[in-house]
Amino acid sequence: MxxxxxxxxxxxxxxxxxxxxxxxxxxxxxxxxxxxxxxxxxxxxxxxxxxxxxxxxxxxxxxxxxxxxxxxxxxxxxxxxxxxxxxxxxxxWGFVHQNPRENLRMAVSAGGNVGERLMAQGKRHYGHIREAAIDWLQQVEIDPARVDDLPRTFSGGMLQRLQIARTLVTHPxxxxxxxxxxxxxxxxxxxxxxxxxxxxxxxxxxxxxxxxxxxxxxxxxxxxxxxxxxxxxxxxxxxxxxxxxxxxxxxxxxxxxxxx
Amino acid sequence: MNNDHVMLRTEGLAKQFTLHLQGGVRLNVLDGVDLEVRAGECIALAGPSGAGKSTLLRALYGNYRADAGRILVRHEGALFDLASALPRTVVAIRKRTLGYVSQFLRVVPRVSALDIVADAAHDRATAPANAQATAAALLHRLNIPANLHALPPATFSGGEQQRINLARGFIGAHPILLLDEPTASLDAANRDVVIAMIAEAKARGAAIVGIFHDAFVRDAIADRLYQIAPYPQAA
The missing domain is CATH 3.40.50.300 (P-loop containing nucleotide triphosphate hydrolases)
Incomplete structure (x- = not known):
């Protein structure tokens, strides 16, 4: 072929x-x-x-x-x-599901959800990971003050934006x-x-x-x-x-x- | 620059529609259309309502598929046949060569008027900061006041939406421009602005094809008419 x-x-x-x-x-x-x-x-x-x-x-x-x-x-x-x-x-690659709960960890903070993809790539510096997570929350228009909140306190639209941040943080x-x-x-x-x-x-x-x-x-x-x-x-x-x-x-x- | 060269040419262009939901009715709209447009020239499509003026304009943009014939477009120095080009090639040609101003504004909701216009410049790889400034200047020229620039145009009047559309179509300074009734819902003052913008586009060498029902506009900018005869439908 x-x-x-x-x-x-x-x-x-x-x-x-x-x-x-x-x-x-x-x-x-x-x-x-x-x-x-x-x-x-x-x-x-x-x-x-x-x-x-x-x-x-x-x-x-x-x-x-x-x-x-x-x-x-x-x-x-x-x-x-x-x-x-x-x-x-x-x-x-990244995958964005219709239901963000399939991709997010509901018991982990918003920042943790975004940072986890970076840690899976071998990033270990906590400060840098948190910085990247906050940056991505802003890019998807989530108030950075919510970085330590659990996703279950988020609305449906916010969850979907959080999923997008989690997906795109690794620059797929x-x-x-x-x-x-x-x-x-x-x-x-x-x-x-x-x-x-x-x-x-x-x-x-x-x-x-x-x-x-x-x-x-x-x-x-x-x-x-x-x-x-x-x-x-x-x-x-x-x-x-x-x-x-x-x-x-x-x-x-x-x-x-x-x-x- | 050689101002004589052909920017757009159709050869034996034909278009028909088959309406499967209406029992497979076939509508023949265009047949044997041979049109040639040179740099700096403006051609007005003429013909009675229903003759196929809009269909031809949409075919020239690649929005309607041609059933026969070729649509040759000069894109970055070479001629491409839009009728047989790959979708990716059509996208590239539209970004850099072929601009289109439709009658209706169709945009992502909640995006501001300024961003919609600046975004169209972005397709031509302009720096974002410049694009914003150019977009604002163009909107001012079309008498869209600054306090509207930051608002999404969904709630704008018909004439305002049309001017957003015009700004979006003209900001890219495309070498070929297709204009579908660009002044249809504009008052006299704004109509004159559009006439001036079209004249400037011609002066920089743009090839223009348009539908202008307003005889005043047509006389002001068209170099020639291209008459479309209604297709003789079988009895």
Whole structure:
């Protein structure tokens, strides 16, 4: 297989079924550095499965996911030894869950949650770690005075921002996001969208974003993949796919959006 | 600089829409569009309502996919076919070469007017501090008072939103500008500002394609009209 010399992550021919239910059918996907790719589709279309397979959390029945490391070496994500994959998730990669509680330690302080990722990378100087944690709390607009508070005293939107701080503190090159604004009320969602967009752009991070919200995809993503029953039915530039949808399913999705 | 060179050219451009939710109805909108725009030239798309002016403008931006033909764009010295370019290439061309002013402002909520405009300059790799100053100057020129700069434009009037959109479209000084009704909801004073801005863009060598329903604006800035005939629909 040849891979574009600039490409960051590339998937070819991914297949995965859960019993008789196809979750991924011959899916290809590519991601370039600094780019945001949205995966959209209704519930059960396979978008979260695709995210989990791309990030190595779930093994496909066939197909390959290739990642290019900062030194330029290619890695078959599903052939990597588990420790190497875990190391990748601790350093080059980040994962933002829809439910921040899956990623945060609720019994550890906010600052501890952010600093922990740095300690996992071998940072040991307590003062520096605390400084970085406070800096990141500010970047995600959490009052630094809350650094020693437990996450369970935080609102849903604050928890999501704390999760983003925890994820980005190690400067990942690639972030996987599963419905990062899902379940938040709209005013919090808008602020979070702006935060994600500006951080991703400023830090030059590439991201794969799963969302069922086409407006979120439009505001954040350069490119979009539309999935239905495990198949990619349409892919391309976000505004092109949403303004000039060609596939019947994409036309249905776009025409079903409620106008506020 | 050679001012004669072609910045944008379409060859046999065709566009149709297939509406799958309406029983697969096919609408043929554009066929055989051959358009050429040179540096420093402004072309006004003309034709009756429904003839496909907006469709053509969107196709030129790569927002609508072409079904046939080529859309050649001069980007950093070379010609690229927007109709067959990879999405990444289209993104790069839009950042540095191809600007578009739409009729409606679509932005992340809660971001200030100033940041929205400055952000568009950031796409052209300008220093952030300069971008903020340039954005503020441009907003002032378009008569958006300073006390509105820090506010998100969601609550602004239609005319104010359009001027934010114009500032966002002009700040990048793109070599090619596509303008969809840039003065539609503006009063006479602001309309004159926009006419002056378009004239300045032409003077610096920008190639401009626009839809201008206002005959006064069209006469003031367009060098020629490109007539779009309604596509003869099969009976």
């Amino acid at each position: 040849t891979v574009d010399p600039d490409i960051l992550l590339s998937a070819r021919g991914l297949n995965l079924s859960f019993g008789a239910i196809p979750a991924l059918v011959n899916v290809d996907a590519d991601l370039w550095p600094g780019e945001m790719l949205a995966i959209v589709g209704e519930s059960g279309s396979g978008k979260t499965t695709l995210l989990n397979v791309l990030s190595g959390k779930l093994r496909p029945q066939s197909g390959v996911v290739t990642y290019r490391d900062p030194a330029g070496a290619l890695h078959d994500v599903h052939a990597m030894p588990q420790p190497a994959l875990r190391a990748l998730h601790r350093s080059d 090159r690639l972030v996987f996001m599963d419905e990062p604004t899902g379940g938040l009320d709209v005013s919090v969602q808008a602020r979070l969208l702006d935060l994600i967009r500006s951080l991703v752009r400023r830090l030059g991070i590439a991201a794969v974003l799963v969302t069922h919200d086409l407006a979120v995809a439009r505001l954040l993503a350069d490119r979009i993949i539309v999935m239905q029953r495990g198949e990619v039915v349409e892919a391309g530039l976000t505004d092109q796919v949403l303004d000039d949808p060609a596939h019947p399913y994409t036309q249905l999705l776009v025409s079903s959006v409620l106008q506020a």
